[in-house]
Amino acid sequence: VKTQDFKTCAQAGFCRRGRALASRAQETASWKSPYSVDSSSLAVASDQASFTAGVKSSLYPDIKFSLDVRIHDDGVVRVRMDEVDGLRKRYDEAASWALIAEPKLSRDISWTVGKKDVRALYGAKKESEVVVNFEPLRVALLRNGKEQVVLNGRGLLHMEHFRTKESSRPEGTPEEGLDEEAQAVMKVRPMAWFEGETEDGYWEESFGGNTDSKPKGPESLSIDIEFPNHGHVYGIPQHATRLDLPTTTGENPTYSDPYRLWNSDVFEYMASSTMSLYGSIPVMHAHAADSTVAIFNAVASETWIDVDHPTPKSTNTHWISESGILDVFIMPGPTPDDIFGQYARLTGTPALPAQWSLGYHQCRWNYISSDDVRSVQKRFDEHDMPVDVFWLDIEYAEEHKYFIWDKKNFPDPVDMMHDVEALGRKMVVIIDPHLKRTSNYPVYQEASELGVLVKGKSGDSEYEGWCWSGSSSWIDFFNPNSWEWWKRLFKTTSQGNKWSWTESTDNTYIWNDMNEPSVFNGPEISMPRDNIHYGGWEHRDVHNINGMLLPNITSQALIARSDPPKRPFVLTRSFYAGSQRFGAMWTGDNLGTWDHMAAGIYMVLANGIAGMTFAGSDVGGFFGNPEPEMLVRWYQVGAFNPFFRAHAHLDTKRREPYLIDEPYRGMLRDILRLRYTMLPVWYTAFHEASVTGIPVLRPHYVVFPRDEAGFTLDDQYFIGGSGLLVKPVVHKDVTEIEVYLPEDQVYYNYFSHHAYRGSAKGKQVIVPAAIHEIPLLIRGGSIIPTRERPRRSSPLMKRDPFTLRVALDKTGYARGELYLDDGETFSHLEGNIVWREFVAEKTAKKSKTIKISSSDLVSKNPDAAVDGVSLTKYDPLNAFAKSVEGVRVEKIVLLGLTSKPVGVKVEGGDDLVSEFVSGVAAEGKKEGEASVLIIKDPGVFVTKDWTIVIQL
C-alpha cells in the first residue's frame, strides 16, 4: 500500500479538530460539555413514543439545535440532533438509505419529565430505561439500573454550526466551575477552549495535490459513546483487523490512528490496519458476559472512530464525522441474537441468495475469450471438479465500456453463456459505475442525456475522472431518474430504440466493482468531496452510501428483467448498512500471503456481525502466485466462507484448481466436493440469516455470549445453527492445531469421528491439521444434512438423496434443520418450501430406545419460515415439495451410541440394514473414535414425517 495516498487523522482537518477536542477534554479535569437541553422547549409526542427539545450550546447561544429521541417497539432508542434554522441544511438522509422502513414506535412508553432530566422505563419487565440529562446533554440507556450505553458522557459532542467565512467568532462567557487553567483560557480565548485556537482546515484543504474547496465550511460532528460495562467491541467494518477491535487511544494503543470509514480502493492493503477499505458499516457491538448492546450511527460522511478501554471491563469510543446530522440507533440487546434481530428490523435481513451462488465461483482477471471460458469449463469437467459460476472481469468489455462485448475475443457471448448454462451453471460479468466518455457508448450517451451523471464542484457540468475506461463519468444513483433507466439496460430483450443488453441472458449475473468510487486521479483514489450529487448534496455528505446504490439498483434490475422474477446475484466491493438486502460482498484486492488469508477470516466475521453475512475473501489472494500449500489452505478457508470464489490478478500465473500438480490437485477436488456436500447446511444457515439476521458465520461470542474466553476468538467459528465448528489453518507447515471448546460437551471430528471432550471452563483440544485435513468439528447434539454425490454444479444435485450425520450429545440427544426451496425464484414467499426438523432422542430418560424423527418446521413456525412473510396457511404438499417428493434419505450416520443396537427399523415399517463400529459413546468421559452406526437406505423421504427406532 502507498500509505501516503491516504489520509491519517492528522491530515484530515475535522478529524484533527475532533481528536484535539478529545485530548483537551482528557487533560482538563473539569471539562464539561457546552450543550444542554432547553427543558422549556421539551415536547413529548401524544403517543409518548418520542419527545423533541431544543438544544443550546453555551459557546454559541444564538445557534439553535434540536434533539429528537424515540423508542421503537423493540426497545431500540433513536437519538437525533440537528442544527435548526442554520445558514445551510445538514445532510439528514443517511438513515433513509439504510433503513428498510420507517421503524415502528413503541406504544409502551411514558416519559417522566423532571427538573434535570427526562426519563422512561420500558420493556417487558420495565428493565430498560432511557435517561436524558439536560445540563449538560447526556443520553444513557440502562438495563436493570446499570448503564449500558452513554452518549456525550465525556462531553465530546460537538456539532459545528454553519458559519460564514468572514464572520469572526463571537465572544463567549466563561463557564462556572472550570478549573483555573481552563478559566484562564476561557477568559482570553473562549472559543479556543472548545474548538481550538485556529480555524484549522475550515475553508479549504489540500491533500496529495488535490484541493477540497469546502464551500460549506466546517460542519463536522463529534460524539463520544461509552459502554461503561462492556470490555469488548466488534464491528464497524471494513478494516483489516481483529474482530475484537484493538484500541486506538488510551494506554499503549495497538494502533495510533482511529478506525476510519471512508470507502476507499486501497491498492495492496495492509493485513493489519485501521485504514479505511472499500465499504463502511457504522455499526458497533459492545459485549460483556451478561449483556450485549450495539449502536448504529447513521452517518454517510467520512467518520473516524477512536476506541479505548479505560478498564478491561469498559469501553470508550469517539466518533468524528465530517458532515451530517447526529442520528444514532441504540440497540439494547441483551443478547447478540437480540441485537441481530433489532438491527435486521432497522436495515433488513440478508437476502436469501440463489442456492447456486453458494457453490464455487471461478474468477480471474481475465478469461480472455469465449473459447477460453469454454475451455476452463471443459477442464473442470475433465477433472470432475464441481463449479457453479464462471466470471468475467473488465477485459470482456470493448475499451472497458461495460455491457459492450469485445467482439474480437467474445464473438458469440450468448452462445458462450448457453454453453455454460447447459450444465446448470451461470456467468457473472462485471459492470462498474464509471462510464467511458465517448459518443459511441450508448450507456454513457443515455446517462448524459438523462442528466444522471455526478457533477463537478460547479454543479453544472459532468464530473470527469480517470478509471479503467480512461476519461470517465459516474452515474449518480441518488438521482431517481437513473433507476428505471438502469433497470432497462439489463433487459435481455430489445427495448425499441432504447439500448438494452440483448447480448446477455437471464443467467448472466453481475459484479459491481470500483464503486467506492475508485477514481484513479482523484483525491485518495476517489471522487472530490466537493462534487455535486442529486439534490445539491456534496459528495462528502453521501460518500459512504454512494457505493451501495449501484448494487442496490442493479439487484433490482436483475429481478425486473425476467418474468417470473429470479433471485438476483450481485457482488459488490463497496457497501453500507443495509447492503445485505441486495447481495454479496468480498474483501477486495487481498494479497497472496498467510497474513491476508488470516485477515480474510476476521474481516468476513466482522462484516457478518454488521449484517453483510454473504461475504468472502478471494481464494488464492488477488495479488501474487501462491505456492501449492498456500493454495490448498486458501481453498479450505474459501470452502468455509459464505461466498466461495477464487480470483487472480492479470499478472499472476493461472491457478485454476485443475492446473496444480498431484497430490494437491486431489486435495482441491476434495475441498470443492466437501463444499458441495455441505450446500444443504449452508443454504439452511442462509435461510435462518434471512429470517433472523443472525450471521451465517458465527463467532464464539455470538454462540456462547457468556464464555469470556471466547470473546477474543476470531480464528474459529460456527456455521449457522448447524453445530459445525471450523478452524481453518492459515499458517505454513501445520500438522495439528488447537481448537477451543467452550462448553462441557462432546465434539466429533467431522472426518475421523474422533470424540473430544470440552469443559465448562473451556478447553483447548488438539486436532489433526495436516495439509489435506480441515479442523472441522461437529458439536454434540447436532444433526447435519448433506448430499454426498459429487456433481458438476449445484442445480444438478436437486434430485440427489440426503445423508444425515447424527452427532449425539452427552445426554443422547441431537437436533438439526434442513431448509429447501427451488433455490432461484421467489416462490418461497408463497410457501413453496420444505423446512424440516430432525431430532434424535431417547424415548425416556433411561430408555434403551432412541428415536430419530423428521417433522415439519413450517407449521410450527409460520412466522419464521420466510423472511418478511407470515404464512397464514402452509401446504406440506406445495408445488416445490412435490417436485422433490422422491428425494430420500439414503444414509444415516449416528455417532456416539453406547452399544450396538439389537434392532433398527422404521416405525410402522421394516427392519433396516445397519452396520455398527464400536467406539467411544457420547455419554461418558472417554476420548477416541466414536462409535458409528450406519443405517443403510432407510427408505424415508425428506419431505415426509417419519421415525426410525433404534433399540439398544
Next chain:
Amino acid sequence: AGLDKTHGVHPNLLSQYVPLKTSSSPQTWKCLDGSKEILWSSVNDDYCDCPDGSDEPGTGACPNSTFYCRNEGHLGSIIPASRVNDGLCEAECCDGSDELPGVCPNICKEVGEAYRKAQEEVRKVRKKGSKIRSSYIAFAQKEKKRLEGLIESTTEEIAQRQKEVERLRDIVERSESLSAAALEHKKASPLYETLIEHANALKSLQREHKKHLERKKALGQILDALRTGYNPNYQDMAVLEAVRGWESLAGLPHINDVRKEEEGSDEGAVVKTESDDEEELDEGMWTAEDLEKDLDNLLKTDYVSLLLEHEKHVNSPMTDSILFDLAAYLPDALVPQYETFRETVISWLRTLGIVHRGVDDSGENTKLRQSLTEAEQALRRAENDKKKAEDDLSDLFDPEGYGAQGEWKKLEGTCLEKDVGDYTYEVCLFDEARQKPNKGGQTFSLGKFHSWNPDAQPGNPEYYTKQLYRGGTKCWNGPNRSVMLILSCGTENAIHTVAEPEKCEYHLTGTTPALCLPFDSSSEEKRDEL
C-alpha cells in the same frame, strides 16, 4: 423394480457381475477389489456399499466410479459416476442410458452417422495432408543427398587446401625465420607496445560501448512497451513518472495526449526528437556514426605491417622529408599556394619515378604471410562448410530436430502469419516468433525456437504437436515473452488462433501437413470396424 445388475458395466467386466456360487440364498457378491462381500441384491441398488464403488456401476451412488454407455450404433463410452442421474443427457451417452428411462432419447443412430461422416472428413484431410507430408520427406531425402554430395566435395577441397596451406607455411617460415629476430627487436619498441596497448584499450572500449548501446536499446524497448502498454491507472504514480520521464528523455508526446488526439483534436503534438539537438563535436572527434562504421576498420589494422612501414619511414633518407616538410620553411602567406603546387610536383615526380617508396624485405614477408592467412582462412571455410553439412545431415533425421523422417526440414524458416486486428503474429518455424503491430510501433520478439513438446517423448507423434519459442522480449512487470505453438494435421501450413491466456504467454494453434501421418494397415482396419 431393481435396475439390471449389469447396467453401466463395461463389456470387459461383464463376466464379474454374477452372484457368487456359494451357499444358495441369499445370493452374495464380492466387491471387485475383494474388500467386501455384499448381498447380490445390493448391486445397483442406488446405495454405495463397496469402498471401490464397484457395486453401483449403473446408479452414480458411488462417488469415484464410472458408468459405461453401450451406445449401440455408435461407440461405447465411459463417463464418471457424477454424470449419472443428474438430469442431463450426456453427449457421450447417445443411448440415454445415463439417466432414468424416459429422460433421454436414444440418438445413437444420428450421432453415429454424424460421427462417421466427421471421421471421413478428418480422414480426407489426413490423406491429402499425408501426401504433402510425403513430399516433405522426399525433400529431406533430396536434402540428404545434397548434403552428402557437399560433404564429399568439401572433403576433397579440404585435402587440396591443406596442401596449399602447408606449402605456403613452409615458404613463410623460411623467409620469416631470417627476419624474425629483427622483428622481435622492433616489436620491443615502446611506440609499438603503446600502439598495441591503445589498440587493446580501444577494442575494450568498443566492446563496452556496444554493450551500452544494446542496453540502451533494450531499455528503450522496455520503456516503449511500458509507455504504450501500461494501464492509465494513476494509482501507480511510479509507473506514471517513469513513463513521463521516458517521454521527456526520448522526446515523445505523452501517450494519453496521443490517444486523446486520435479521438478528435487536430492539434498535432510537437515532437522533439533526440537528433534535433545533437551536440557539436570538437575537431577530430568521431561522430556516433563513425564510431559504428569505421572503428572496426581501424581495429583491423595489421600492426606488424604498420611497424615495418614505420621503420621504413623513420630510416628513409631525409630528402623525402625536406621536400614534404618544405612548408615549414615558407612564410605563412605562401603556404596555401605551396600546398597546391606540392601535390602537383609530387605526382609529377612520382610519375617520373624520381620519388618512390622502396620495397624492403619486411614488406615481402608481409605479403607472403597474407597469402598464408588467406589460404588458412579458405581451409577453415571449407572445414566449416563440411562440419555444417555434417551437422545438418545428422539434424535432418534427429527425432528432436526435424523428425525421424526429416519431414519438418522443408518447413525450416517457413514463416506463418496471423492478423488478429491490432497485431500480426508471425512464427518462422525453427527460428523466431514475433508480434508485429499493424498500426505502427515496436515489433516484439516472442522468442526463439526452444523445443518440441517437453511433455512427450521424441519420436512420439504427440511430441511434434507443440513447439515452444522462448526468451522473447521481456514484459514490463512480467516474464520474457514466449509462445506455445499447438499444431495439428491440416492440408495447409497456417496459424488459426492466437491467445494470451496469461501475461506474455502466447498460445497459437495451427495446422501443418507435416503432422498428417499416413494410414497404416491397422488404422484402416479400425475404420472398417465402425
